[in-house]
Amino acid sequence: MTTDPADPPATPAPTAADPAEPAGAPVEAVSCTGLTHTFGDTKAVDGLDLAVRQGEVFGLLGPNGAGKTTAIRCITTLLPVPAGMVRVFGHDAAKERMGVRRLLGYVPQQLSADSGLTGRENVALFARVFDVPRRERAARVDQALAAVDLADAADRLAGTYSGGMVRRLELAQALVSAPRLLILDEPTIGLDPIARTGVWEHINAVREATGMTVLVTTHYMDEADQYCDRVGLMHRGRVRALGTPVELRRGLAERQGTETLPTLEDVFRDIAGSGLDDNTGGGFRDVRSTRRTARRVG
Numbered sequence: 296m297t298t299d300p301a302d303p304p305a306t307p308a309p310t311a312a313d314p315a316e317p318a319g320a321p322v323e324a325v326s327c328t329g330l331t332h333t334f335g336d337t338k339a340v341d342g343l344d345l346a347v348r349q350g351e352v353f354g355l356l357g358p359n360g361a362g363k364t365t366a367i368r369c370i371t372t373l374l375p376v377p378a379g380m381v382r383v384f385g386h387d388a389a390k391e392r393m394g395v396r397r398l399l400g401y402v403p404q405q406l407s408a409d410s411g412l413t414g415r416e417n418v419a420l421f422a423r424v425f426d427v428p429r430r431e432r433a434a435r436v437d438q439a440l441a442a443v444d445l446a447d448a449a450d451r452l453a454g455t456y457s458g459g460m461v462r463r464l465e466l467a468q469a470l471v472s473a474p475r476l477l478i479l480d481e482p483t484i485g486l487d488p489i490a491r492t493g494v495w496e497h498i499n500a501v502r503e504a505t506g507m508t509v510l511v512t513t514h515y516m517d518e519a520d521q522y523c524d525r526v527g528l529m530h531r532g533r534v535r536a537l538g539t540p541v542e543l544r545r546g547l548a549e550r551q552g553t554e555t556l557p558t559l560e561d562v563f564r565d566i567a568g569s570g571l572d573d574n575t576g577g578g579f580r581d582v583r584s585t586r587r588t589a590r591r592v593g
């Protein structure tokens with residue numbers, strides 16, 4: 296398949312010779328133990344334990360201010376790991392930052408595409424930054440653009456793209472290095488339902504072709520229910536419930552003794568209680584930055 300951006304792979308396939316991946320049980324794609332990150336008096340991430348299995352789509356869910364972005368930024372090595380341990384395919388995020396970065400593609404919550412460059416130029420920039428070998432770059436940029444259905448629009452300025460196209464461009468940027476782990480922070484925020492579906496279809500097509508692991512944050516519970524193999528419900532800096540969407544929904548139905556299956560949103564309300572409605576997390580900074588992103592992609 297010529298449109299597969301992971302073909303040929305940029306990162307070496309795991310082998311028994313990789314000291315971080317001993318033979319036997321596969322290491323987790325992401326493992327956080329006791330991860331804590333504090334801003335001033337705010338414990339954004341507070342003893343987070345999290346394990347993402349290889350090949351799964353894992354959804355980290357929670358309201359604004361739950362600590363999702365901070366946790367993601369520690370996993371991507373953009374923030375340090377002040378307390379606890381973060382490993383990506385066995386590599387320590389505190390000690391092997393470049394080793395971790397080479398394994399992952401990242402679509403940040405804030406926009407990462409430059410509106411003054413064409414789609415192709417944006418993706419090419421990421422190919423350079425992420426060390427795609429020079430000889431392979433042009434072909435790999437083409438493949439990544441084709442994988443997200445932007446081949447025809449590749450030479451237009453990104454500033455002329457619709458919100459859904461911008462998000463797909465960012466996906467191409469993250470995919471050009473053929474990551475083993477794709478991390479997306481609120482990839483569909485501010486998009487209409489059709490554009491949201493489009494983003495997910497492209498993620499899933501690449502995943503099926505490559506076996507890539509996906510870690511995604513969202514506060515759209517319906518989306519997580521539909522697309523995630525497992526979800527972790529995060530509230531006040533920690534994962535409070537973990538399982539497949541159906542497991543979590545059945546669990547609540549059993550606790551409540553109801554026949555009809557509750558939604559993931561119901562599960563979240565049950566776990567977070569009134570804490571979901573108060574404003575202890577989040578606050579103005581989150582609302583403002585969320586709106587800004589929504590406006591720019593919308």
Ligand SMILES: Nc1ncnc2c1ncn2[C@@H]1O[C@H](COP(=O)(O)OP(=O)(O)O)[C@@H](O)[C@H]1O
Pocket residue numbers: 334337338339340357358359360361362363364365366575576577578580581
């Ligand atoms: N750079 C920062 N400086 C100060 N506080 C921050 C910063 N980033 C996040 N926070 C605070 O940390 C908490 C968690 O934020 P964040 O990780 O962005 O949550 P989420 O992504 O779930 O909305 C919030 O209370 C937020 O205001």
Ligand SMILES: [Mg+2]
Pocket residue numbers: 363364365404480481
């Ligand atoms: Mg966030």
